[in-house]
Amino acid sequence: MDLDTNEVVVVFRVNIGGLMKAIYLLFFTAVIGWQPVAYSAALINGAGATFPYPLYSKWFAEYQKVDPEVRINYQSIGSGGGIRQFLEKTVDFGASDAPMTDEQLSKASVPVVHIPTVLGAVVLTYNVPGVEQGLKLSGEVVAYIFLGKVTKWNDSRITALNHGIKLPETDILVVHRSDGSGTTGIFTDYLSKVSAEWKTKTGSGTAVNWPVGLGGKGNEGVAGLIKQTPGSIGYVELIYAKNNSLNYAFLKNKAGNVIEPNTKTVTAAAAGVVKSMPADFRVSITNADGKEAYPISGFTYLLVYKNMPKGKGEGIVKFLRWAMKGGQSYAEPLYYAPLPTALLTKVNAKIDEISVK
Amino acid sequence: MYCKDIKLNNREVHRGDHVFSLALKLSAIGLAVLLGLVGIFLFRAALPAIHTQGLRFVTSSVWDPVQDVYGAMPVIYGTVVSSFLAIVIATPLSIGVALFLTEIAPRSIGRVVGFLVEMLAAIPSVVYGLWGIFVLAPWLRRVVEPALGKTLGFLPFFQGPPYGVGMLAAGIILAIMITPTISSISRELFNSIPHIQREGAIAIGATRWEMMRLTVLTSSKRGIIGATILGLGRALGETMAVTMVIGNRHEVSASLFAPGATMASIIANEYAEATSDMHLSALLGVGLALFLVNFTISSIARIFISRGFRWGAIRNGAKG
Numbered sequence: 001m002d003l004d005t006n007e008v009v010v011v012f013r014v015n016i017g018g019l020m021k022a023i024y025l026l027f028f029t030a031v032i033g034w035q036p037v038a039y040s041a042a043l044i045n046g047a048g049a050t051f052p053y054p055l056y057s058k059w060f061a062e063y064q065k066v067d068p069e070v071r072i073n074y075q076s077i078g079s080g081g082g083i084r085q086f087l088e089k090t091v092d093f094g095a096s097d098a099p100m101t102d103e104q105l106s107k108a109s110v111p112v113v114h115i116p117t118v119l120g121a122v123v124l125t126y127n128v129p130g131v132e133q134g135l136k137l138s139g140e141v142v143a144y145i146f147l148g149k150v151t152k153w154n155d156s157r158i159t160a161l162n163h164g165i166k167l168p169e170t171d172i173l174v175v176h177r178s179d180g181s182g183t184t185g186i187f188t189d190y191l192s193k194v195s196a197e198w199k200t201k202t203g204s205g206t207a208v209n210w211p212v213g214l215g216g217k218g219n220e221g222v223a224g225l226i227k228q229t230p231g232s233i234g235y236v237e238l239i240y241a242k243n244n245s246l247n248y249a250f251l252k253n254k255a256g257n258v259i260e261p262n263t264k265t266v267t268a269a270a271a272g273v274v275k276s277m278p279a280d281f282r283v284s285i286t287n288a289d290g291k292e293a294y295p296i297s298g299f300t301y302l303l304v305y306k307n308m309p310k311g312k313g314e315g316i317v318k319f320l321r322w323a324m325k326g327g328q329s330y331a332e333p334l335y336y337a338p339l340p341t342a343l344l345t346k347v348n349a350k351i352d353e354i355s356v357k
Numbered sequence: 358m359y360c361k362d363i364k365l366n367n368r369e370v371h372r373g374d375h376v377f378s379l380a381l382k383l384s385a386i387g388l389a390v391l392l393g394l395v396g397i398f399l400f401r402a403a404l405p406a407i408h409t410q411g412l413r414f415v416t417s418s419v420w421d422p423v424q425d426v427y428g429a430m431p432v433i434y435g436t437v438v439s440s441f442l443a444i445v446i447a448t449p450l451s452i453g454v455a456l457f458l459t460e461i462a463p464r465s466i467g468r469v470v471g472f473l474v475e476m477l478a479a480i481p482s483v484v485y486g487l488w489g490i491f492v493l494a495p496w497l498r499r500v501v502e503p504a505l506g507k508t509l510g511f512l513p514f515f516q517g518p519p520y521g522v523g524m525l526a527a528g529i530i531l532a533i534m535i536t537p538t539i540s541s542i543s544r545e546l547f548n549s550i551p552h553i554q555r556e557g558a559i560a561i562g563a564t565r566w567e568m569m570r571l572t573v574l575t576s577s578k579r580g581i582i583g584a585t586i587l588g589l590g591r592a593l594g595e596t597m598a599v600t601m602v603i604g605n606r607h608e609v610s611a612s613l614f615a616p617g618a619t620m621a622s623i624i625a626n627e628y629a630e631a632t633s634d635m636h637l638s639a640l641l642g643v644g645l646a647l648f649l650v651n652f653t654i655s656s657i658a659r660i661f662i663s664r665g666f667r668w669g670a671i672r673n674g675a676k677g
Contacts, residue, residue, distance in 0.1 A: 080630040081629050180631060207627050208422065209421035214520060215605025215606060217625075225522065
């Protein structure tokens with residue numbers, strides 16, 4: 001139908017003649033040539049978290065090869081914006097590093113499904129002259145540092161964990177994220193679990209009232225400040241630390257083992273909670289049980305509506321199935337931790353519950 | 358088909374002129390309406406925060422999104438201090454640049470240097486920010502701040518540990534960013550002063566500096582103030598570069614070495630991930646405060662500039 005009307009317009013313009021009309025002709029020809037391609041594929045819009053964006057953009061590009069019928073357009077505007085747009089139904093799916101809170105869920109007019117996609121981790125990176133990779137820290141000590149109670153690098157509470165490493169008597173400069181972020185959310189959630197004082201004094205959230213320290217914007221801002229300032233310590237995403245070869249600390253986990261952060265130990269943290277996982281997957285896995293579990297990690301989620309219209313809904317469900325299968329193999333090369341196998345079964349069962357009408 | 362001339366207020370007006378003036382009026386009114394709507398939007402969005410926080414919103418210095426407590430005092434302070442610092446550094450620098458370009462430099466060099474100064478305005482602020490983190494801040498931390506602390510450390514402005522990033526770094530970055538604005542306007546002002554005045558001053562025995570002071574600077578004083586206030590307006594709203602070098606700490610500190618935060622930086626930092634309604638509302642409340650401060654400053658600039666030009670014209674008329 002569209003094609004017919006456009007052609008009629010073109011004929012009409014040409015009859016009038018003139019240069020402008022020739023341009024119109026060109027324009028409409030372009031429109032006619034372009035339209036069928038655009039309308040044959042379902043265009044799905046999503047928005048949200050920036051943290052999984054590198055993986056998601058890879059996924060959407062790869063999925064297009066698997067299923068050319070579906071085109072997914074994702075805007076990495078941040079988890080907060082993703083949840084807001086999802087609640088306002090201006091997108092077909094949302095994405096968030098933290099699960100929606102009960103308060104946010106109560107605002108949703110339709111049932112919401114959380115789909116965990118991969119795991120991310122937060123590492124402590126530092127600039128201590130003479131100390132390379134692998135400074136050992138415990139949750140308690142990290143909390144003390146970020147509370148401003150451990151202020152020197154040669155504090156006995158740090159040296160007790162690091163026999164054989166000579167630590168200088170310099171001041172510790174704490175660097176944190178100044179922008180609200182899921183990374184801060186996971187990190188402060190961890191500190192709240194390992195330190196009662198942190199929990200009452202500061203608490204957890206994407207942006208908190210930091211007791212001490214400087215704020216850098218984004219992972220790059222934090223890393224930039226740390227590189228420039230001897231004696232500093234801060235936190236960044238594991239992916240960012242790996243890609244930029246930053247030094248990072250090994251952490252003592254709940255079981256008492258000192259764990260190097262990598263995709264395996266992060267997946268191990270998730271494996272520890274699969275059994276006790278609530279049906280809606282809304283769970284924090286920081287300070288997880290498990291011998292090999294790295295303690296500061298978390299899921300990142302896609303948010304979808306439980307009831308979706310036919311065209312787009314089918315596209316989203318098919319994509320989610322693929323993400324739980326073939327998609328998982330793209331995670332590790334990008335330093336995201338894939339979901340443990342036991343969890344994949346649970347997530348697939350959840351995807352089956354989504355109804356498409 | 359139709360009469361080309363129509364009657365308006367008993368005057369024959371060409372129809373085209375009438376349509377044209379209507380179109381212009383519409384766009385002018387549209388702009389004013391748009392500004393009003395922005396203000397109304399900000400006020401309505403900020404209302405919940407203003408309502409629950411009350412006067413504490415502008416007097417308290419605790420900004421804690423976890424507890425839903427929002428005090429914008431440190432960011433208002435940070436905006437005002439960093440912008441003021443920028444003005445203190447940039448104004449003499451810009452006037453110097455403009456004087457050099459109009460009065461001292463040969464025309465060919467003046468043109469090239471003038472172009473280069475204006476190019477500073479074309480550099481994206483994120484580039485200024487990166488330069489700030491990797492070049493300016495380390496230099497401040499290693500060289501400038503220890504030296505200032507040693508020599509002027511008795512003043513409260515130069516105390517505390519040198520971090521590099523902080524209020525001083527933000528002020529310097531802003532100064533560089535607003536220099537093109539102030540110097541370009543000053544240059545235009547200086548160029549608009551008739552040559553005969555300069556020649557007159559030289560003729561009655563003034564030195565070159567006296568000539569500049571008497572004819573150039575005195576008659577463009579108001580204009581320079583206007584230019585400075587325009588630069589200040591830009592400094593108040595600058596976001597990215599400041600966010601990257603100010604250290605983002607919500608504290609009021611007299612020391613320029615200490616980290617701070619500005620109204621624009623806190624919005625840029627926290628808006629994307631603000632999930633609670635009150636947090637969002639508080640950020641928009643900060644936006645409203647910034648809007649009001651900017652609005653006031655721009656109004657003052659307009660008054661100064663219009664007066665400055667009129668003054669110049671009267672003087673030139675009387676003397677010329």
